[in-house]
Amino acid sequence: MFPKHVRTHHRLHHGHKPEELDFLIRRESVSGGATSSQMQREFGRLNEEEKENLLKGVGLRPGIPSGAGLLLKANLALSWNKLRHLRRWLRNWNVSLDSESKDREKAKGMTSPLVAEQLPFTFTVKGPDGKLATEVRLASCVCLEDISSTVLQRLDLLEREGKLTWHGVIPSDEIWLKIGGDKGGGSTKAVFELCNVAHPNSIENTIVWNIFQAPDRRHNIETAYKINLSQINALCGTMWK
Known part of the structure; x- marks a missing residue:
């Protein structure tokens, strides 16, 4: 018998296969309802390669906050070309920056008017x-x-x-x-x-x-x-x- 609080699982896990649902019910029971904390602990026990493969498997791309590309450009004195290379390199590690067009659009509102x-x-x-x-x-x-x-x-x-x-x-x-x-x-x-x-x-x-x-x-x-x-x-x- 599972604790009564587990009976709400059908609302949380709708659409899963029977074997998946059984696993999720057991996780919820073991964690006392704190499934998020339990998953964090399970994830923390994985080595770096396993974590990376898991993130890639679910299509998760760790994102850097919007506007961070401009901060990198300013603090590291990068040209647009070097920032472009950095963006491509980070993409190989499944990390995404704002697109260059978005960065350039933001930069327009942060710079003083110029005369050329x-x-x-x-x-x-x-x-x-x-x-x-x-x-x-x-x-x-x-x-x-x-x-x-x-x-x-x-x-x-x-x-x-x-x-x-x-x-x-x-x-x-x-x-x-x-x-x-x-x-x-x-x-x-x-x-x-x-x-x-x-x-x-x-x-x-x-x-x-x-x-x-x-x-x-x-x-x-x-x-x-x-x-x-x-x-x-x-x-x-x-x-x-």
């Missing part, structure tokens, strides 16, 4: 006589439309997350902003970093505000930064709170 244009930059080339010469040609330049609003939004986010700090050095009524740049891979990038965080030089705190496909010459820098220079100067007198 072709500008006249200077390049060093070899002339007909074999001597080095300067050539002017159009090349791509992309920058933030408004650095000021991006910095203020960033400050609001850091404040909500409780990540702002003054390090015991920065005056309590000041926000310090570091402007820097880097040349590499055929492009020149300009970044800013807020100093009022625990790790100012971390990748997570480094925001690219301008990038152009040309050498980091004075003329090229002045040409590329013409949109943002006045905004950066205006930041010096901006009141945040």
Whole structure:
């Protein structure tokens, strides 16, 4: 005789074969009605290969929370191409990420408006006589439309997350902003970093505000930064709170 609480099994296991139903009834009896906990214990006793085969057998794909792909991309400084390779690799282990199209759609609502244009930059080339010469040609330049609003939004986010700090050095009524740049891979990038965080030089705190496909010459820098220079100067007198 099974305990009376088992008599509800016909509502829980409708559609099973007789031998399956008998097994499920016994599991419910052994567990005292706590079938989920019993199945967890049974699953926990399996080795890793058995667990993997079981999950594949029932077609279960462990999912990573929606939006996690963008976090991976940002925290690991991955390009879209590298994230694509990572997504394929995870799929081999039965782990799924959001599709790239979904990630790109989410990213649109998380990025600041951009300005993209072709500008006249200077390049060093070899002339007909074999001597080095300067050539002017159009090349791509992309920058933030408004650095000021991006910095203020960033400050609001850091404040909500409780990540702002003054390090015991920065005056309590000041926000310090570091402007820097880097040349590499055929492009020149300009970044800013807020100093009022625990790790100012971390990748997570480094925001690219301008990038152009040309050498980091004075003329090229002045040409590329013409949109943002006045905004950066205006930041010096901006009141945040």
